[in-house]
Amino acid sequence: MTEKQLIARVIAGDRLAGRALYDTHAPRVYSLAYRLSGDAEKAREFTQDTFIRAFSRLSQFRGEAAFSTWLHRITVTVVSNARRSEVRTAREVTLDEAHSIETAPEAEPDLRESIARAVEELSEVYRTTLIMHDIEGYTHAEIAEILGVPEGTCKSRLSAARAQLRDALAAFKE
């Protein structure tokens, strides 16, 4: 059965067809969600939300892009929305909490921690582009289609992201 036929059956309410689509795409969606969120529990939640949202909007999928591209676009949107919400929550930290953070003892981080922190501190678009290209292995064309930007924009974002990452790691001694 083709993917197009599976999609039609899911729209008609066929659970088995839904499971078949899920089995094909869930590992990659989970991987992307995990790399973008850095947290297994969140990745699980984002993957669930991605498929629930995708299935409910399946009738709107017109097949102009690959189903995987459409699905990964939803994943990036789900994660991005959640991260924006987390940032808003983080801004509400109290002064006492902020003080405790500033005075907390900080150990000398190793390279792994430094890389993770540097990636985390990239802006949203740079971070997403870097993770999708350098970690998840998407091509520029795929990223451009998923994010809805020109391929050139994608390349310049990756270049900028790498430059910032390099600056952040410049002082690292090893």
Add this chain to the structure above:
Amino acid sequence: MDENRFDDVITNLPDEFKVPDPPLEEMWKVIEAAHFTQTRRSTMRSTPWLAAAAALLIGIGIGRYYPSGKTATTSSSAAAAASNAATPVADTSAVADAYRDQTSQYLGQAAALLISLPAKSGTPKADATFANKAADLLVTTRLLIDSPAATQDPKLRSLLEDLELVLVQIARLRGERNKGDLDLIHQAVEQGDVISRLNSAVATTQSSE
């Protein structure tokens, strides 16, 4: 850090961000219940509080439906009993009794979960505990819905389908974005005076046995 070293960092990035094995079955249970159940019962989807109230009343319904005094068991044994109900045995009435008892216990656990939900969202860990419990009960719910016993009993099947909707909502309470759902459920339960009505109905049920 020189150019070559940085190139190595970029090349090795996938190894620095290794992905754990995805919990495919657990995620599918939530997705399946959320999407396909909602497709089946669209009226409940638009009113989550109604699903919560319905599930709270399930305990009453099962008490009237299947009076039982047996000891508590796990929800998984309810599923086992449901499976056993499909197997031809000599003493069918004993199997039916066991099934009713286990189903009653299972629904009791589900009702207890709903009643014990905190008034407001707690720590992520606490919310995850409720969500995980709901996810566990969802497994049994699906097994019971698909069991011959439920197939032959439209009334019970309807109860299980309503409960499935509520458990899906609780199973999705992990994230910040879904905490409003918990508030909505509690608000509706309070406005409908559901807990008081539940206590009153339990007393009525016990006095009628």
